[in-house]
Amino acid sequence: MYELNNPTLVKSIRDSLTGYMAVRVLIGPRSDSQKTQYTGNDIISCKIAAGLFSGDPSVGNAVSRKLTLSVARKVWIDLGQEVKIIAQCRDTVGRTSETIPVGTFYIVSRKLTDDVYTLECYDRMYKANIAYPYSPVAGQYTVPSATVVQNVATAMNMSLSNGTLAAMVRPMDYPGVIRTADDEVEVYPSTCREMLRQAAAVNGGNFIISNDGKLKFVPIWQSVSDYIYSECESKEFPNGSDPESVTSVYSYMAVRIFVEGVVAARAYNTETLKNPFDVHLEGSLMQTQAQLDATAAYILSIIQGKNITGYNIKNAIINPAVELGDYFKSLPAYSLTHCVAAYNMILDSLYTADLSSPFTDEGGDTVWEA
Numbered sequence: 001m002y003e004l005n006n007p008t009l010v011k012s013i014r015d016s017l018t019g020y021m022a023v024r025v026l027i028g029p030r031s032d033s034q035k036t037q038y039t040g041n042d043i044i045s046c047k048i049a050a051g052l053f054s055g056d057p058s059v060g061n062a063v064s065r066k067l068t069l070s071v072a073r074k075v076w077i078d079l080g081q082e083v084k085i086i087a088q089c090r091d092t093v094g095r096t097s098e099t100i101p102v103g104t105f106y107i108v109s110r111k112l113t114d115d116v117y118t119l120e121c122y123d124r125m126y127k128a129n130i131a132y133p134y135s136p137v138a139g140q141y142t143v144p145s146a147t148v149v150q151n152v153a154t155a156m157n158m159s160l161s162n163g164t165l166a167a168m169v170r171p172m173d174y175p176g177v178i179r180t181a182d183d184e185v186e187v188y189p190s191t192c193r194e195m196l197r198q199a200a201a202v203n204g205g206n207f208i209i210s211n212d213g214k215l216k217f218v219p220i221w222q223s224v225s226d227y228i229y230s231e232c233e234s235k236e237f238p239n240g241s242d243p244e245s246v247t248s249v250y251s252y253m254a255v256r257i258f259v260e261g262v263v264a265a266r267a268y269n270t271e272t273l274k275n276p277f278d279v280h281l282e283g284s285l286m287q288t289q290a291q292l293d294a295t296a297a298y299i300l301s302i303i304q305g306k307n308i309t310g311y312n313i314k315n316a317i318i319n320p321a322v323e324l325g326d327y328f329k330s331l332p333a334y335s336l337t338h339c340v341a342a343y344n345m346i347l348d349s350l351y352t353a354d355l356s357s358p359f360t361d362e363g364g365d366t367v368w369e370a
Contacts, residue, residue, distance in 0.1 A: 001225050002100065002211040002321040010097050011227045013089040014317060020091065021320065021351035023102075025069065026084040027077060035084070036075050044070035044116055046085070046347040048103065052206055052218065052324040053341060059220050059299070060201030062128060062193050065209065065324075067105040067121040073112065081107050083121050085347065087320045100320045102347065104213040123209040128156060128193035134175040142171040142291070145199040152192040153215050161216035168217070170202040170295050202295050204302040208324050218325030221302055224337065228328035229316035229355070311338050312356045318343075320351060 004010055013019040025043055028035035050065040067083060083105045089097035105121035112118075132148075133155050146168035153160050175190050196207045196215075205219040326340045341357035 001319075001323050001326050004100065004321050005098050007227065007319075007321070009095070010089050010100075010319060010321070013091050013095055013097060014319065016091050018092040019089060020349040021347075022088045022090050022349075023347045023351070024086045024088075025071060026082075026086070027071070027107075028081055030082055032084065035082070038071045038074070042072045042074070043348075044072065046070075048085075048345040048347065049343075050324055050345075051342040052208065052339070059204055059206055060197045062125055062196040062200065062207040064122040064125040065103060065105070067103065067119075067123075069117075069119045069121065071117050071119070073115040073117055077107065077110055077117050077119065079107050079110060083107060083119065087347070087351065089320070101212045102320060103209070103211055124156065124158065124213065125193070125207070125209050128152070128196060129191045130155060132175050132190045132192050132195045134190065141174050143174045144168065145170055145172045145202055148172060148175060148195050148199050149215070149217075152195055155192055156215070159214045161210050161214040164215065164217040167205070167219065168199060168203055170298055171291065172198050172202050202299075204299040206325070211321065211323055216323075218323075219302060222325060222327050224327045224329055225322075227319050228322055228326060228340065229313070229318045229353075310357050312354070314354050315352045316355050318345070318351065318353045318355070322353075 023039070023043060023046060025038040025046065026032060026035035027038065045068070047068045048065055049068070051063055053061055053063070067085070069083065085102035085105070087100045087102050089095075089100075103123055105123050106126065107119050107121050108126070109120040110117055133151055146165050149160070149165065149168050175195050200207050200217065203217065203219075205217055208216050208218055210216040322340060322343075324340060324343075328338055328340070338355075339357045340355055343353045343355050345351075345353040
């Protein structure tokens, strides 16, 4: 979650009957002073769709958030320009929160109709498909994942969120190099995004671009946040259940690891949940089986015993500091732990979002609501 200076004030205004959100959109070059500002009636619609996983619950992902924006035409808008979203909590008695960054995006398509621009934008993870700056070293087959992540950040001209480098504790295959079964070395090009996915996989998490535009590692399990959304929203839980009966939903966490074919992994849950996880890494010609087993044990230590209940909440009046991967507790009696694995956010004066995470239906199949 984006770190607020005064989270108590934000929650108080969001819970107030007279509270509302003021949203600003800045569009233009990288320099904010050269951007054009859009507020109020200038903004026809503003929506952000995001998912921590590219499919089923997994680690080893680096997924872009998508912004769909319609604004009244003020100036000519070019493809590739930067779009910055900023929010502020206000109420009718004069209270005002700090300004809160919601995200920075880049325009990939635009359409002008009746003096209204409709823009499709993605955050900076979209720009991670550039060549990783590697230089093979003879006899070196593994590298600290922290080194790889720092190199990616440098190549993308980005800052790292606090704690990201410290979380990179496992080694990974040396970027751009494959050792064949005959002990010959082959060099192949890799992108920064591929390297982020591998670094995320071996460390048991995923990469996102944070609300304030930094490269951030999100572990598959985090501590529970104090405030995700207000209690005055409507809820829709799995199987049509009400909040009091949501405990009947199967609690689980299934994990898959994607590492571009170099390392394969699987983790599965059992119905008893007595020993719900099994992680096995194989297929790497760069690392010994002992190294792979150590990484598998590390991932297992993170997820074992962490049961996360799937859910689907509609029209939540959310904390604007919420980010993908945040955890929270819900009814009954705040006993169920959920992950903000996906959201569809509407950035208007009410500022609501549909929040969800995968869950299992009565037939045992994984259901993905996003």
